[in-house]
């Protein structure tokens with residue numbers, strides 16, 4: 001990588017200010033994982049299909065494999081580590097545990113952030129609305145039923 | 157895979173952006189929502205020398221109404237359009253179409269300008285533009301021009317846009333008080349690109365439809381108007397025999413490309429079923445209203 005193609009960025013990650021020198025081609029997911037050691041953001045497909053890399057950028061769900069790290073300059077980003085530490089998804093995490101809504105856990109961090117966002121904008125979703133909302137998050141283990149159950153339990 | 161290396165440029169003003177486009181032309185790609193370009197980079201199907209990030213250009217944002225016509229800036233995100241009060245009221249076809257575009261995280265970043273620039277044959281926005289008779293505004297250092305959607309979408313990922321031009325905005329003509337619309341698509345899973353879809357716009361007098369526009373997507377190399385089916389519906393009260401005639405005309409005029417996953421005959425069948433369902437619903441709606 002050419003050094004003169006690196007850019008200095010400053011952003012807020014899980015409430016803390018982070019500065020870094022990043023190459024243009026580095027995507028945000030790899031920046032979290034390799035540069036910041038935040039490995040709760042998973043990388044499955046790298047083309048937007050699996051949803052495992054989903055994080056919150058300026059309060060909106062985003063695929064971190066489809067954003068460049070340089071584009072996060074000035075942004076406020078939250079990963080699963082931040083959401084977990086904040087306590088705001090504890091009830092969801094407990095319901096996922098109770099309901100067996102995770103098996104291998106690969107999809108789980110992004111799934112929690114995604115349904116957490118659903119419950120913020122729509123505190124009482126129907127089962128169909130939950131399924132619609134998570135249509136972009138693939139889970140190869142659970143068959144989704146238990147995930148929907150867990151979300152419904154928390155929303156009730 | 158990981159994206160190949162490129163130079164990343166982020167212009168602060170529109171004139172600066174247009175100069176960069178003029179300077180780099182074919183070697184550059186505009187980065188809008190990145191929801192199509194980033195996958196192409198990560199799959200190494202695209203390898204531009206330069207990326208021009210337009211996300212800092214506030215001139216490209218906003219949904220405005222002037223003299224009844226509505227202008228949507230190229231950088232408006234799919235989800236912003238879906239939630240916009242002006243769009244819900246004045247361009248309800250777009251509000252109905254938006255939830256079918258990808259998934260929430262992708263709708264939050266993907267832009268209408270990016271969708272119109274890319275011109276995927278199965279994309280929702282291009283078909284809506286065609287149904288509503290929208291104009292695409294292109295900007296370059298040479299000036300600005302507007303191209304009607306029917307002339308703009310020219311083939312598979314091919315449009316009237318030149319390499320140095322930016323999609324700046326989409327203009328939708330004023331909607332008449334008696335306008336009706338409908339939107340439907342069939343995809344394997346919510347958010348997937350459609351196997352086939354239909355955006356309908358028309359005017360109504362009682363149960364009679366005029367100026368019928370049937371824009372199909374996913375069934376050709378670009379969004380297309382089904383002119384024979386449109387003619388079958390024009391100026392007559394909507395009823396069972398007309399619906400049947402329109403579906404028959406559609407079946408005869410569509411020639412979807414062969415695709416191993418979806419044979420042409422299957423796509424034709426899906427498109428015809430969509431038309432029958434949309435017209436059936438519309439008929440019930442017209443009788444009710």
Ligand SMILES: Cc1cc2nc3c(=O)[nH]c(=O)nc-3n(C[C@H](O)[C@H](O)[C@H](O)COP(=O)(O)OP(=O)(O)OC[C@H]3O[C@@H](n4cnc5c(N)ncnc54)[C@H](O)[C@@H]3O)c2cc1C
Pocket residue numbers: 047048049185186187188189190191192193194195230256257258259262265266267268269270271273274276278279280281321322323324347348349350
């Ligand atoms: C899993 C997945 C599912 C999807 N499903 C659908 C779907 O069902 N329907 C659908 O329509 N789309 C779908 N998309 C694509 C998505 O809607 C994209 O947002 C859209 O196609 C491109 O918009 P963008 O802003 O992300 O553009 P980008 O990815 O940034 O750019 C796309 C192309 O357009 C060019 N470009 C972008 N903006 C401009 C501009 N203003 N002027 C000139 N050139 C420009 C870029 O250089 C690039 O070549 C899906 C994407 C993913 C990852």
Ligand code: FES
Pocket residue numbers: 042043044045046047048049050051052053054063064065066
């Ligand atoms: S890794 Fe980002 S969507 Fe699959």
Ligand code: FES
Pocket residue numbers: 101102103104105106107108138139140141142
């Ligand atoms: S728990 Fe294994 S992919 Fe969802």
